[in-house]
Amino acid sequence: MNPLLNLHSNAAVPDPPDPADAASRRALVRELRSHVPPRRFAHSLGVALESVELARLWGVDQDRAWLAGLLHDCAKGIVTERQVETCDALGVALDAETRAAPPVVHAFLGAYLARVVYGVRDEAVLRAISLHTVGGPGMTTLDKIVYLSDSTESGRDFPGVGALRDESRRSLDGALRLCVEAQLRRLAMKGAAAHPGTARLARDLGVSLA
Numbered sequence: 001m002n003p004l005l006n007l008h009s010n011a012a013v014p015d016p017p018d019p020a021d022a023a024s025r026r027a028l029v030r031e032l033r034s035h036v037p038p039r040r041f042a043h044s045l046g047v048a049l050e051s052v053e054l055a056r057l058w059g060v061d062q063d064r065a066w067l068a069g070l071l072h073d074c075a076k077g078i079v080t081e082r083q084v085e086t087c088d089a090l091g092v093a094l095d096a097e098t099r100a101a102p103p104v105v106h107a108f109l110g111a112y113l114a115r116v117v118y119g120v121r122d123e124a125v126l127r128a129i130s131l132h133t134v135g136g137p138g139m140t141t142l143d144k145i146v147y148l149s150d151s152t153e154s155g156r157d158f159p160g161v162g163a164l165r166d167e168s169r170r171s172l173d174g175a176l177r178l179c180v181e182a183q184l185r186r187l188a189m190k191g192a193a194a195h196p197g198t199a200r201l202a203r204d205l206g207v208s209l210a
């Protein structure tokens with residue numbers, strides 16, 4: 001059984017990590033490696049590096065970006081089918097639209113696990129983790145960086161990824177627009193509605209939902 005499933009809501013929260021300290025970073029990386037499959041671990045390292053690069057370009061604290069990027073998928077060690085029940089067991093609140101979209105639940109569960117398993121107290125980091133799949137209105141630069149890095153990290157290889165990487169270096173909102181448009185196209189092909197967070201982000205960016 002995944003040790004994350006042994007958690008309960010009154011478990012002791014560990015000391016906060018210090019991403020500016022090399023030993024603390026190494027300990028965090030080791031902890032993450034023990035909880036997620038190897039491919040997810042490699043992706044997480046890629047998102048951490050990409051987040052640092054975008055943070056450097058866009059004037060955001062690089063340690064915060066590294067931490068949020070590293071842990072954004074920390075709940076992926078729990079299979080999608082068990083995400084909602086795990087949230088219920090731990091007292092992680094989910095709205096009806098999120099409960100109906102199991103693949104996005106890991107972002108909200110991830111923010112919870114980042115706090116109770118990894119000790120993160122930085123609300124800006126926890127928020128960026130919770131917004132990395134569906135986004136939302138009024139996203140901070142850090143939120144946008146982690147959201148985009150999930151698609152532009154060096155391990156990603158899909159048609160258009162190069163153009164998306166280039167745009168993320170020119171305009172964060174321009175790159176977000178490309179991401180959201182692609183997401184809405186994928187949902188439309190499946191006949192699925194956009195999550196309210198994505199719909200609000202699309203409206204913020206002036207992307208048509210039609």
Ligand SMILES: [Fe+2]
Nearest residue numbers: 072073132133
């Ligand atoms: Fe994710």
Ligand SMILES: [Fe+2]
Nearest residue numbers: 043072073150
């Ligand atoms: Fe991811």
